[in-house]
Amino acid sequence: MFNFVAFIPTAVQQGIPLLYGSTGEILTQKSGNLNLGIPGVMYVGGICGVIGSFIYENHATGALNPFLAIMIPMVCSLLGSLLMGLLYCFLTVTLRANQNVTGLAMTTFGVGFGNFFGGSLIKISKLDVPSITLTKTSAFFSKSLPFAGKLGWFGKIFLSYGFLAYLSIVIALIMAFVFKHTRTGLHLRAVGENPATADAAGINVTKYKYVATCLGCMIAGLGGLYYVMDYASGVWSNDAFGDRGWLAIALVIFTLWKPDLSIFASILFGGLYVLYLYLPTNMAHMEYTELYKMIPYIITLLVLVFTSVRNKRENQPPASLGTNYFREER
Amino acid sequence: MSEKTTAVSLRDIKKTFGPVVANENVTLDIYKGEILSLLGENGSGKTTLMNMLSGIYHPDEGQIFINGEAVSIRSPHDAFNLGIGMVHQHFKLIDVMTAAENIILGLEGKLNLKEAKVRINEICDKYGFEVDLDKKIYDMSVSEKQTVEIVKVLYRGAQILILDEPTAVLTPQETEKLFAVMRNMKSDGKTIIIITHKLHEVEAISDRVAILRKGAFVGELETAKTNAQEMTDMMVGRSVSLNIDRPEPVNPTERIKVEGLSVRDQDGVYKLKDVSFTARSGEILGIAGISGCGQKELLEAIAGLQRVETGSVSYIAPDGSVEELIGKNPRDIAELGVSLSFVPEDRLGMGLVGNMDLADNMMLRSFRHGKSRFFTDRKAPRKLAKTVVKELKVSTPSIETPVRRLSGGNVQKVLVGREIASSPTVLMTAYAVRGLDINSSYTIYDLINQQKKNGVAVIFVGEDLDVLLELSDRILVLCGGEVSGIIDGRTADKQTVGMMMTKKGGEA
Numbered sequence: 001m002f003n004f005v006a007f008i009p010t011a012v013q014q015g016i017p018l019l020y021g022s023t024g025e026i027l028t029q030k031s032g033n034l035n036l037g038i039p040g041v042m043y044v045g046g047i048c049g050v051i052g053s054f055i056y057e058n059h060a061t062g063a064l065n066p067f068l069a070i071m072i073p074m075v076c077s078l079l080g081s082l083l084m085g086l087l088y089c090f091l092t093v094t095l096r097a098n099q100n101v102t103g104l105a106m107t108t109f110g111v112g113f114g115n116f117f118g119g120s121l122i123k124i125s126k127l128d129v130p131s132i133t134l135t136k137t138s139a140f141f142s143k144s145l146p147f148a149g150k151l152g153w154f155g156k157i158f159l160s161y162g163f164l165a166y167l168s169i170v171i172a173l174i175m176a177f178v179f180k181h182t183r184t185g186l187h188l189r190a191v192g193e194n195p196a197t198a199d200a201a202g203i204n205v206t207k208y209k210y211v212a213t214c215l216g217c218m219i220a221g222l223g224g225l226y227y228v229m230d231y232a233s234g235v236w237s238n239d240a241f242g243d244r245g246w247l248a249i250a251l252v253i254f255t256l257w258k259p260d261l262s263i264f265a266s267i268l269f270g271g272l273y274v275l276y277l278y279l280p281t282n283m284a285h286m287e288y289t290e291l292y293k294m295i296p297y298i299i300t301l302l303v304l305v306f307t308s309v310r311n312k313r314e315n316q317p318p319a320s321l322g323t324n325y326f327r328e329e330r
Numbered sequence: 331m332s333e334k335t336t337a338v339s340l341r342d343i344k345k346t347f348g349p350v351v352a353n354e355n356v357t358l359d360i361y362k363g364e365i366l367s368l369l370g371e372n373g374s375g376k377t378t379l380m381n382m383l384s385g386i387y388h389p390d391e392g393q394i395f396i397n398g399e400a401v402s403i404r405s406p407h408d409a410f411n412l413g414i415g416m417v418h419q420h421f422k423l424i425d426v427m428t429a430a431e432n433i434i435l436g437l438e439g440k441l442n443l444k445e446a447k448v449r450i451n452e453i454c455d456k457y458g459f460e461v462d463l464d465k466k467i468y469d470m471s472v473s474e475k476q477t478v479e480i481v482k483v484l485y486r487g488a489q490i491l492i493l494d495e496p497t498a499v500l501t502p503q504e505t506e507k508l509f510a511v512m513r514n515m516k517s518d519g520k521t522i523i524i525i526t527h528k529l530h531e532v533e534a535i536s537d538r539v540a541i542l543r544k545g546a547f548v549g550e551l552e553t554a555k556t557n558a559q560e561m562t563d564m565m566v567g568r569s570v571s572l573n574i575d576r577p578e579p580v581n582p583t584e585r586i587k588v589e590g591l592s593v594r595d596q597d598g599v600y601k602l603k604d605v606s607f608t609a610r611s612g613e614i615l616g617i618a619g620i621s622g623c624g625q626k627e628l629l630e631a632i633a634g635l636q637r638v639e640t641g642s643v644s645y646i647a648p649d650g651s652v653e654e655l656i657g658k659n660p661r662d663i664a665e666l667g668v669s670l671s672f673v674p675e676d677r678l679g680m681g682l683v684g685n686m687d688l689a690d691n692m693m694l695r696s697f698r699h700g701k702s703r704f705f706t707d708r709k710a711p712r713k714l715a716k717t718v719v720k721e722l723k724v725s726t727p728s729i730e731t732p733v734r735r736l737s738g739g740n741v742q743k744v745l746v747g748r749e750i751a752s753s754p755t756v757l758m759t760a761y762a763v764r765g766l767d768i769n770s771s772y773t774i775y776d777l778i779n780q781q782k783k784n785g786v787a788v789i790f791v792g793e794d795l796d797v798l799l800e801l802s803d804r805i806l807v808l809c810g811g812e813v814s815g816i817i818d819g820r821t822a823d824k825q826t827v828g829m830m831m832t833k834k835g836g837e838a
Contacts (some may be wrong), residue, residue: 023631025625061382113785135553181441183437183439183440183441186427186431186434186435186441187435187436189424189426189427190424190427190435190436192425192429193425193426194422194423194424194425196422196423197422197423197424197435198435198436199406200384200386200406200418200422201406201422201436201482202405202406202410202436202437203436212778225602313425313426313466314426316426319425321425323462327386
């Protein structure tokens with residue numbers, strides 16, 4: 001019998017970083033910015049959290065203050081990804097650089113940045129293993145509700161996660177509401193669909209693009225933070241984050257730019273990502289592992305093909321995605 | 331005259347784009363409750379001037395007064411606050427949103443679609459608009475989209491409306507409807523500025539005409555006291571003949587015979603259904619129809635660019651031999667002498683590459699004719715480019731200028747010039763004068779007539795019915811992809827053709 005009670009929490013824990021990444025990217029893409037730098041942003045979000053937490057753990061005397069143990073890494077992570085977002089906006093919105101090139105460069109930069117500081121911290125802490133362990137602060141991040149353990153399978157499936165997991169779902173729900181029911185959402189969609197029209201309607205296109213992209217980056221950065229501080233229990237090793245950033249971008253397409261759908265889709269993708277561990281063949285046929293890990297991408301490709309063929313206008317990417325807006329162009 | 335109050339005053343407006351002067355020394359008064367036509371050739375700066383009123387551009391020099399007060403319009407938002415609303419030539423609407431969402435776009439406050447819809451309906455009732463507020467823009471016809479645009483402007487409380495070539499895409503019936511609404515708005519005390527190329531519309535709707543030439547204001551006229559000839563002369567700066575030639579066809583023989591042609595699009599919807607006609611040498615066959623009624627598909631089917639469901643297209647060569655075109659590839663069809671020049675809405679999309687210069691664009695037709703299999707001949711296209719520039723008076727700094735930098739009229743001259751240079755036996759041209767001013771249009775008509783005299787079978791798809799009626803020997807009217815009728819261009823009248831465009835056969 002397939003062990004659902006063990007599988008679902010793993011799937012959720014795998015899914016949360018993807019959910020952060022995809023909601024962040026959905027917000028960004030709704031403004032017409034195709035930020036392929038998301039994998040890099042999530043990396044930076046992760047390492048900045050690690051740096052904050054490392055400094056706090058090494059300087060705090062006595063027991064750690066729970067509030068500071070959470071706030072310092074979180075603020076560091078948000079600041080790091082905000083700077084990445086500002087950099088992306090400055091290059092593409094203000095200087096009108098090509099979005100694809102800028103995004104890809106930022107991913108390369110973000111991963112390099114993470115590995116450089118990760119490597120430096122490992123050197124400083126003079127450990128034998130190629131990783132840093134921040135168990136003390138991490139404990140605050142992964143702390144679940146005290147009564148969760150007492151509720152059997154229900155507690156395990158629904159209540160066994162750290163607060164960042166619930167925050168991601170709240171963010172996704174709020175975002176879905178804002179898109180559908182508020183004027184801000186209407187304006188943001190207009191900017192992403194047709195910036196010239198939005199501009200003529202009196203919407204500040206530059207402001208919307210900046211705010212959406214920077215907020216999107218900050219949300220995505222939290223995914224990196226969750227990954228290190230909660231999922232990996234505070235253990236940072238270089239390149240461990242893997243291809244999750246790309247998976248988050250694939251999710252944006254898979255969910256047809258709907259953050260509420262992304263909650264389920266992220267968990268589904270998270271599940272597919274670790275499915276091989278739960279299949280009976282796992283030990284005897286390790287060579288299949290990578291094939292199983294391909295499943296999310298294959299599904300995304302199928303969705304892409306399917307939506308392109310159906311060609312329903314609402315399910316298409318924002319019309320101006322990937323192009324920069326310049327008012328006086330003629 | 332003294333009871334008139336000025337709504338807008340422009341004083342010495344100047345605007346430059348790099349080295350190009352778009353507007354200079356424009357001084358103009360527009361009064362409350364009047365309809366003013368803004369007339370001028372392409373590139374004479376009409377749209378630029380109006381864009382400065384609507385906050386898209388900001389003037390480099392000069393002063394704008396609204397209701398007597400000096401203002402600075404820095405953004406479209408400022409323009410709304412001053413009660414100025416502009417309906418652009420290319421609609422500024424979001425396709426995936428509904429009419430209602432588009433109308434309230436950009437406004438402040440809490441989102442309340444229900445309340446907004448009530449207010450929108452009030453406006454519609456007041457001026458006589460018909461619009462389905464829950465319909466998505468991509469499902470709408472051009473005329474519906476335009477209605478949404480105008481309602482959007484009124485919803486913002488605009489007192490001064492600017493309409494940029496509103497009738498360019500409408501049928502005569504739709505135009506009449508628009509004019510009726512405009513008269514309603516005028517009697518409600520609104521000021522309307524309309525940009526148009528069509529002189530008979532100027533005469534039909536406006537109180538006064540202001541004329542721009544090469545960015546400068548050249549004068550204003552009262553519509554009642556002027557005529558088309560005077561307006562054109564002022565616009566062009568010299569006397570222009572307003573008659574389109576229609577030489578009698580010389581020895582017409584069948585050149586293209588289309589029988590039972592049907593084309594379906596991706597979704598299986600018929601774009602053309604059982605279309606049959608013939609095009610003869612030395613004759614201009616005009617094709618009329620509301621945009622998107624199968625004109626494009628028809629021309630593309632003949633040129634081999636469209637998959638055909640059923641039917642046949644035969645090409646009868648001057649020596650009498652008959653060739654079936656369906657199933658042939660576009661290159662072979664072009665070699666037979668069948669040439670297609672299609673001017674799409676953006677003017678560049680088909681036939682020319684914007685970033686390439688004139689000579690290279692000429693080469694798009696001739697790149698296969700080179701010295702050997704590997705090398706292409708660059709000299710001939712350069713020569714051709716020079717000839718086209720000289721003979722068609724294309725205004726360009728050099729033949730090395732990328733085509734995208736040229737103004738619309740010049741781009742079209744290059745396109746049509748190239749097609750004619752390949753000395754076709756069949757010349758198909760769609761929207762050859764799309765968005766062109768009178769002067770450039772006439773140059774193109776002359777070119778087409780020249781080809782007709784040379785015995786070319788011309789198929790001319792046009793938007794302007796007046797021109798079709800004056801230019802064509804026969805007119806084929808399409809309605810929803812079907813032939814609504816083929817009539818003699820010399821005896822047809824506009825009302826009949828208009829009816830045929832909207833209903834098959836044309837009976838009401």
